Amino acid sequence: MSRLSEVLPKRIDPGFLISVALLTAAGMAMVYSTTSGTPLAGHWGKQLIFVLSGITAAVVLVTVDYRLLLKSSPAIFLFSLLLLVYLPVFGTRIAGAKSWIKLPGGFSLQPSEFVKISTALLIAWILENDDRTFLSRKTGLLILAAVGVPVALILLQPDLGVALTYVPLAVTGLFLGGLRLRWWVLSAVLAVVFVGSSWFFLKEYQKDRIRTFLDPDLAARGAGYQVRQARIAIGSGRIFGKGFKKGTQSRLGFLPVRHTDFVFAALAEEQGFVGVAGIVGLYGLFLSRGFAIARDARDRGGSILVLLIVIDIVVQALVNIAMNVGILPTTGITLPFISYGGSSMLACWAMAGLCLSVSYRRFVNV
Amino acid sequence: MGAAIDLSAREDRKPLLVRIDLIAAISWGAFILILAVYWVHQVLRGDEFHRQAENNRQRSIPVTAPRGFIVDRNGVPLAENEPSFSLLLYRREASDVESSLQFVSSVTGTLLEDLRRRILRSGDGRDYLPVILEENLSVDEAAAIEAHALEHPEFVIQISERRIYKGGPIAAHLLGHLGEANPDQVQARNGRVRPGEWIGQKGVEAVYQDLLAGVSGARTFIIDSFGREVAELDRQEPLSGNTLILTIDSRLQKIAEAYFEGRVGSAVALDPKSGEILAFVSAPAYDPNLFAQRVSKDDWDAILNNEDKPLNNRLLQNVYSPGSVWKAFVAYAILMHGISPSERIPCGGGATFYGRFFRCHSHHSTVDLPTALQVSCDTYFYQMGRRLGIDVLAETADLFGFGRPTGIDAGGEKSGLVPSPKWSLAVRKHPWYPGETISVSIGQGPLLVSPLQVARALSALANSDGALPTPHVFHMAENVRTRERFLYRPPVKEQVPFDPGVREAIVEGLFRVVSRPGGTAYAVHVPGLDMCGKTGTVQVVGQKDPKKMGHLPEKLQDHAWFAGFAPKDDPRVVVVVFVENGGHGSKAAAPLAAKLMKAYLRGFPETEETHVSVTAQTEEAAPPAGSTEE
Incomplete structure (x- = not known):
């Protein structure tokens, strides 16, 4: 027995790891169930490759000291921004957005998913250097800039869905740093004004999404079709679901993008409320173990890094689950660890690896 | 290990820890909210969504039953189906x-x-x-x-x-055609017909729609979101429509249609005893296959703009003056009102009534009734008509079924018009002119009849018991599976009363028309066939003196009638031929009538011809086979 095999169980948070592993396994099962026997049947094998690369990335990040990463975060951040700058010019256009870099072997990467990691590192580093109870103006602006620059670049692609996943980073960072109440009130007012006026800048398809969100039955067969079919899929699963690979809504194609954005509806159809509660429970376990890691973290930077990551992932999961059932408008947000998609899977596991790295180094004398 | 924890570092993290707890509380709230929404969808409203999902994937479509074939009395197909x-x-x-x-x-x-x-x-x-x-x-x-x-x-x-319709325009007006059911038809048929379903729109296709259509089945299957069938769940087989066997004899039909090549008009042959229609022609015809699909605009325009109006069913929907054909029925009125058939009237080329000279088409000497029919003397009938009066003529017309539908089962027919003083006051708003009685007595004036009405009326003269049959084309229907047959059920019989000797006197006159020299249709007589009949010629324009008019353009030429039956002693077939602008009845209409009667009573020459030509081919084919043996 090596020393590592004795130490790891004590230092790696088992609850956190189990939640991530089970969510990933459930995702693999759902990708298989929704694509086997269809032209997308090959996706299951690809997903396996994504998961394995994600786990590899996580293992590497556990072994690297996160404090080193925090210290070099400005450099990492700037380097990752280069990828985003590269995209609007040279990126491959997929589904109307230049957000992909083509890789050999038929794979493609979405840098915006990885920039999220460097952004989280940068915000954690900024807040580690300003540990006052309430946020200074300078630190607040730095955090806004850390999020604002990549978001602006992502909106240029344009990919509203991924850009929105950056919002929790900013909000969490400002909140943990101690933004004063008056600023929250002001931002809330500004947010309302912004959301209200943004209607005039939205593309027609984005407006449609909001319209159909507000009244899915209005356009039951038009733009509201996806939302309506997803709700039918979810509801028709009832308590125990229709069974693995037996979801009629997903297998017969009524459910749109059933292996990516709407994979949760497919799961709800096949596994019922029991399955829904199970997955939501796993995200709950992920959240609670993540917060425990944050509380026990050895330093402020590690704690904030874990919080940023955990909250970002959980918010993304909740938004996706809410979007599936139609209580939030449809945006291209994936379900972390579950949706089919290489970049998302890789980024999620890398972030989980960072959390485990913090957990692994929670004792000062490591 | 635990002892090494830097407690002071934890102390200044207190605000951070409070904030973490706050975020955790908000997050748990969001978790519970989400689960509640899913609970509502999956548990509370689960059955409702489940039904919607089932409706999504299951589709039930009606399966139209194969439409029954239409065949003639010998089983020759007239309307079939093809994939x-x-x-x-x-x-x-x-x-x-x-x-x-x-x-x-x-x-x-x-x-x-x-x-x-x-x-x-x-x-x-x-x-x-x-x-x-x-x-x-x-x-x-x-x-x-x-x-x-x-x-x-x-x-x-x-x-x-x-x-x-493999025969193309053969019997087009009788068969009718199909078309998509319009909203009115769907409503009128009250659930038995779906919107857009193809149903009979005219002719027997429409009259016997329910019999031909059968009963639709249904198929329930699973579809994907593209509406494509994935698997079948349930199937209810449709019940095929019945085969409709018509009274038509297509051999007779073809002879008649061939005659109308290039002519406009109509013809009917029927069995006077049963009323079974043997041939049913309206010319020009159209190809009902055009309607078996959505009609193209060009085809539609060509039919609508044809000035001969091919869609008109001239046999029942066009009404004309009967002309001299009418004299056969005036003869009935004469004899039934105590006038002797041997009473003679001088012709003199016409006579003056009410201050106006009514011309006869020829200059006859003195004529009795049979002779008046034979030579179609107008003066005789002018005189008799005046003596009888318009009311008696109208009564007679009514007895023979004029002025009302014949009851044929082949679509809407016109009633025609039997004029009377009462009608004149009610419709024309002026009194009946006595001179009109004179015109009506030779089949001119406001009197209007359809060719089919003439055929029915003549049947009453042909039948020894004076029975007035209901013309029909329904022979029987046969259930395709059980072979069960539904026969024609005749309605209550109408009869024209005859005093002794009356019918015989009229028939003698009609016999002389065709079969005695001097008869207006003697040219077409067939020895031994004993044909009886009456020609008719209806003026399209008033001609003061036909000899001075010279040759008239086709559209202004006279309409030609011929109505007859054969054989004289036991009539088995009644034929009426009407050729628009055909000229004289004896030349334009009688030849076809004679041809039809001969074919029906003596057998069909062209079946023999076909037989002969087939034999000839076999003989021609034989030598090469023989030569290989050598």
């Missing part, structure tokens, strides 16, 4: 609709813009619903498209049955 291929486009499946259309255009030769128009005309932005791109594809075209199914998954070939 028809339609091409459906699922736009959602197409990577590029434009290139899909180009592919179809290259196979079928349909112009690209026509295909684009069909998509537009489908008027449906819902791209998951199929568009019918082509109908009635040939087998080759359907196969060519099927062969590219892998590159073009957006196409589906649908097989259905369509009506085909």
Whole structure:
């Protein structure tokens, strides 16, 4: 027995790891169930490759000291921004957005998913250097800039869905740093004004999404079709679901993008409320173990890094689950660890690896 | 290890820890909210959504029953079905609709813009619903498209049955045609017909719609979101429609139609005893196959703009003056009112009534009734008509069924008009002119009859008991599976009363018309056939002196009538022929009547001819076979 095999169980948070592993396994099962026997049947094998690369990335990040990463975060951040700058010019256009870099072997990467990691590192580093109870103006602006620059670049692609996943980073960072109440009130007012006026800048398809969100039955067969079919899929699963690979809504194609954005509806159809509660429970376990890691973290930077990551992932999961059932408008947000998609899977596991790295180094004398 | 924890570092993290707890509390709230929403959907409203999901994937479509064939009395098919291929486009499946259309255009030769128009005309932005791109594809075209199914998954070939009338325009007006049920028809048939279903629109196709249509079945199957069938769940077989066996004899029908090549008019042959119609012609005809698909605008215009109006059923829907044919019925009135058939009237080329000279077409000496019929003397009938008066003539017309529908089972017929003083006051708002009685007594004036009415009325003279039959084309119907047959059930019999000797006197006159020298139709007589009949010629324009008019344009020439039956002693067939602008009845109409009666009573010459030609071919084919033996 090596020393590592004795130490790891004590230092790696088992609850956190189990939640991530089970969510990933459930995702693999759902990708298989929704694509086997269809032209997308090959996706299951690809997903396996994504998961394995994600786990590899996580293992590497556990072994690297996160404090080193925090210290070099400005450099990492700037380097990752280069990828985003590269995209609007040279990126491959997929589904109307230049957000992909083509890789050999038929794979493609979405840098915006990885920039999220460097952004989280940068915000954690900024807040580690300003540990006052309430946020200074300078630190607040730095955090806004850390999020604002990549978001602006992502909106240029344009990919509203991924850009929105950056919002929790900013909000969490400002909140943990101690933004004063008056600023929250002001931002809330500004947010309302912004959301209200943004209607005039939205593309027609984005407006449609909001319209159909507000009244899915209005356009039951038009733009509201996806939302309506997803709700039918979810509801028709009832308590125990229709069974693995037996979801009629997903297998017969009524459910749109059933292996990516709407994979949760497919799961709800096949596994019922029991399955829904199970997955939501796993995200709950992920959240609670993540917060425990944050509380026990050895330093402020590690704690904030874990919080940023955990909250970002959980918010993304909740938004996706809410979007599936139609209580939030449809945006291209994936379900972390579950949706089919290489970049998302890789980024999620890398972030989980960072959390485990913090957990692994929670004792000062490591 | 634990002892090494830097407690002071933890102390200044207190605000951070409070904030963490706050975030955790908000997060748990969000978790519970989400679970509650899913609880509502899956547990509280689960059954409702489950039903919707089932409705989504299950589709039930009616399966139209094979329509019953229509055959003639000898089983010769008149209307059948054949498979028809339609091409459906699922736009959602197409990577590029434009290139899909180009592919179809290259196979079928349909112009690209026509295909684009069909998509537009489908008027449906819902791209998951199929568009019918082509109908009635040939087998080759359907196969060519099927062969590219892998590159073009957006196409589906649908097989259905369509009506085909192999004889083309043969008996078109009798058979009628199919068309999509319009909203009024759907409502009138109260659930038995679906909107857009093809139903009989005219002729026997319409009259016997329920009998021919059968009972629709239903198929329930699972579909995917493109509406494509994935698997079948349930199937209820349709019940085929009955075979409709008509009284028509297509051999007789063909002789009659051949005669009308290039002529306008109508003809009918019927069995006077039963009222069974043996031949039913209205010319010009149209090809009912044109209606078996959506009629193209050009074809439709060609039919509508044809000034001979091919859609008119001239046998029952056009009414004309009966002309001299009418004299056969005036003869009945004469004899039934105590006037002797041997009473003689001097002709003198016409006579003056009420200050006006009424001309006879010829200058006869003195004529009795049979002779008056034989030579069609107008003066005789002028005189008799005046003596009888218009009321007696109208009564007689009514007895023979004029002025009301004959009751034929082949679609809407016109009643014609039997004029009377009462009618004149009520409709024309002026009194009856006595001079009109004189005109009516030779079948002119306001009196209007359809050729079919004449055939029915003549049957009462042909039948020894004076029975007035109801003309019909329904012979029997046969259930395709059980072979059970439904026979024609005649309605209550009408009868024309005859005093002794009356019928015989009239028949003698009609016999002389065809079979005695001097009769107006003697030219067409067939020795031994004992044909009886009456010619009629109806003026289209008033001609003061025909000899001075010279040759008239076709549209102004006289209409030609011939109504007759044979054989004299036991009539088995009544024939009425009417040729519009044909000229004299004896020349334009009588020859066909004679031909039909001869064919019906003596057998069909052209069946023998076909037989002979087949034998001739076999004989010709024989020598080579023999030569190989050598």
